[in-house]
Amino acid sequence: MSVLPAPGRWWPPLSVTGVLATGFYLTAVAGANWASAHHLITLDGLAVPAGACIAGMVFIARDALHETLGSRGVLAAIGGGTALSAIVASPWIAAASAAAFAVSELADSWLYRRWRSRGRAAAITGSNLAGLLVDSAVFVSFAFGSWALLPGQLAGKAAATAVACPVLALWSWRREVAS
Structure with missing residues (x-):
């Protein structure tokens, strides 16, 4: 018996890509919160x-979750990421992460859906920039x-996003061409 509802009106069909994106998301959330609780990097005086x-x-x-599992899949993954964070990080980091996700996901999801008609690249870039700013402001103020x-939080997230965005854009383009 499956824990998830049957695919259909309320839940999109599961795919290998959706499962992999969920696994990557959960690993990244837990890893980011664990690292925030345990390590500080100093780069040319920037903490x-x-x-x-x-x-x-x-x-x-x-x-990637939005593209494969939709908004409900993203919400389920956020819940899972919050639960994992409570296990691997300090209570302050986990609570700050949950608050930051709640606020930034609302902004990001709204912008992503608004800008999606302009193409995936515009939706990805615009929503990620907004999410990065909102998430960082909420997380840093609560966690620390x-x-x-x-x-430093903005610089680190911007660098990681800049590296990963072209990969997602290529994946999205290939997915669009294939369908």
């Missing part, structure tokens, strides 16, 4: 929470009680 370098990948994985790490 970067180590999790920021991984967290940028979370936005890319989330966009200070804005001091915000510049």
